Amino acid sequence: MRAELVRQQKHRADKHVMRRLIAYLMDFKKSLALAFGMLLIATAADVFGPIIMKIFIDDYLTPRHFPWGPLTLLAAGFIGLYAISALFNYFQLLSFQKIALNVIQKMRVDVFSKVQYLGLTFFDQTPGGSLVSRITNDTEAIKELYVSVLSAFISSGIMIIGIFVGMFILDVRLALICLILMPFLTGLTWIYGKLSSKVYRTTRVKLSQLNAKLNESLQGMAMIQAMRQERRLRREFGKINADHKSAMLKSVRLNALMLRSAVYSVYLIGLMMILSFFGIQSFDHVVQIGVLYAFINYLDRFFDPVNTIMQQLNIFQQALVSAERVFGLLDDDRMAPVQIGTESPSIREGKVEFRHVTFSYDGTTDILKNITFTANPGETVALVGHTGSGKSSIINLLMRFYPVIHGDIYIDGKPLPTFSDNELRNRIGLVLQDSFMFVGDVADNIRLSHQVSDDAVKKAAKFVQADQFIEKLPDKYHEVIGERGATFSSGQRQLLSFARTMALNPKILVLDEATASVDTETEEAIQSALEKMRRGRTTIAIAHRLSTIQDADQILVLHQGEIVERGTHQSLLKEKGLYYKMYQLQHGRMAKGTSLMQ
Incomplete structure (x- = not known):
């Protein structure tokens, strides 16, 4: 009986496929x-x-x-x-x-x-x-x-x-x-x-x-x-x-x-x-x-x-x-989240609010639990925590890569789902740890498919100091980039991704461990570029090296999907909690008698 049922289902499926092919x-x-x-x-x-x-x-x-x-x-x-x-x-x-x-x-x-x-x-x-x-x-x-x-x-x-x-x-x-x-x-x-x-x-x-x-x-x-x-x-x-x-x-x-x-x-x-x-x-x-x-x-x-x-x-x-x-x-219905409604608001100030956001990738295990914070216009909010604490998940939700099921995210007081894709992608600049380069030349990788003039491309590169190495290339902005930018160093690829982001002049800047994979010498140039990029923009930054976010207006410490501490660098050090232990561990000055297991 079961075999006959399977056969009938297969027959119906084949007929359906043939109708679609025809x-x-x-x-x-x-x-x-x-x-x-x-x-x-x-x-x-x-x-x-x-x-x-x-x-x-x-x-x-x-x-x-x-x-x-x-x-x-x-x-x-x-x-x-x-x-x-x-x-x-x-x-x-x-x-x-x-x-x-x-x-x-x-x-x-x-x-x-x-x-x-x-x-x-x-x-x-x-x-x-x-x-x-x-x-x-x-x-x-x-x-x-x-x-x-x-x-x-x-x-x-x-x-x-x-x-x-x-x-x-x-x-x-x-x-x-x-x-x-x-x-x-x-x-x-x-x-x-x-x-x-x-x-x-x-x-x-x-x-x-x-x-x-x-x-x-x-x-x-x-x-x-x-x-x-x-x-x-x-x-x-x-x-x-x-x-x-x-x-x-x-x-x-x-x-x-x-x-x-x-x-x-x-x-x-x-x-x-x-x-x-x-x-x-x-x-x-x-x-x-x-x-x-x-x-x-x-x-x-x-x-x-x-x-x-x-x-x-x-x-x-x-x-x-x-x-x-x-x-x-x-027919797969696992589509990227899209705009809901016809309001189409604009991002003008850059205020970001998470209100009681809980999120799970598989619908069973919560990766984020009751996340609530506000990043005011022009502020820098840093996310720190051990691997798997939920830092990247917050970024993924803000970028609307995944739908928010429990809780709400607001930008300038408007629900995230009401914004158009164009508005979000043009007004929120994303810089990842591993910058992806497309096959083409340097200018194309900064411009991508956006309507950005050659002057604007050069201006963006100069703003993040990428022009210093671009001008030394044989063909400058027309230098060919191979697959994934393998002929460029990680620092050069990162600077190009900065220029790509700044070419659109975003109102909100999202940094996902932007300095984690570069050497110390390159990091200085990148930190200088980041400082200029953050001015006048709301910045959400995932920090791997705590020394890079000491000037953040607010630091959120995540542990197992929850915000366990929040404050400035100095106030968190005074609390001597998880952030203090992470900072001491990175700088090799763990206080005598202090254990991470406490």
Whole structure:
């Protein structure tokens, strides 16, 4: 009962996927109709070829009657049909291919666009390699559906119908006998489709796991080599690869059995039926050699499209599985939080308020608990605490990377959800610990896609003192930056991220351990740049080095998701609580007898 229920659900899911795949074709209805018309003409030309040969054999060759006029017409007709078939087959195939490529281009844009607007919750729960596999390998498999399977199924189906039309024209009885083969072929197709779907589903899953493991290995190669994890990773990769190979071998065995042996056996049965029919008929009547030739020719042509359909079924099954995964991505509702309402307020002062905010990533474990604080315009509020205390989560909520479920966040007295994305991204500047650089040049990485002039780019770079190293580059602001800015030092990348932020002149500045990964010499330049950036702006800063936030207007000390202490640097030192212990530990002057475990 359960197996039947699963089968029905799978069948409904496949039908739903097919409807969505066909829906993508509807944007190209005119081109599809034209291609379909050319296919009909090409198929008709193919079908009438054997009929002309039948006329030649029975009416002229067998009786040895060779009048030049009719024979010339027959030859011209045969050659003309061949030329029409070749010409229209070329154009219909070209048309179907163009339609397929246009469809898959649109689908890839849809998938990529959807990914851009998914929330960080999705990326937290989805391995990067698996996501890459969906966008590349799965869409490539769907492309093969449109490019290969679509034209093959349509052309083969029309060819089979055309062949039966030709058979009925020649001999109704023999055509009816050949129809007996259809249930056998339909059964083979159904069995193959049922078996291959399971095999290819497993194959796609294992390929996705391979990509995920490969992506993880490449991302962490330095750590793998440093910790001597090469053998473990190779063993894990080998296990997934072996599972993938096993699934592929099942596919090979299935194809060898169903696509060749089984179909050829049905072909032999059909051939024996035709020869037996003419053999029995020869006892009482003269056999028409032309009809015999035409039927055998039709039988050969009949099994060509059948074989084509069977061979394309494996691609069809792969495409269905891949389409299911791609549509699952397109239907994913874990979207990035968006504006609620139509008020669209503006950020003018930069006042930030957290009111009783409690937050959980998984809906079970609270990462933040009853967080309440206010950052007044122009003030600097520093967040400190041990790893996992919730500092970055506060930043994530302020940037609206995650929705606030319990509590409220206000900017200038307006609820955070009422602001548009453009207003938040343009008026809140974010500087992360690890600055991401895009492939392009220096100016492009400062400007990004914003409407920022060259003068404004240079002014922003000069403001944060990034111009000092940019001017020394061979091509200055047109210096090419490779992937992730690997040719630049961490300090240079950080200064570029500062310039990128200042180019938009934000009202609120968010710093996520902006100096944690730079050397002491570079830190001085960065601290100088940060001091200038903070002037006249509300600043929320996560501090790794406590010495960098001693001048903060307010320091919030977090522990296990709660604010346990708050005040200025001096007032917190006087309390001799958690902040005092962290500060003493960093400066190597832990008071005698004081223990962090107290």
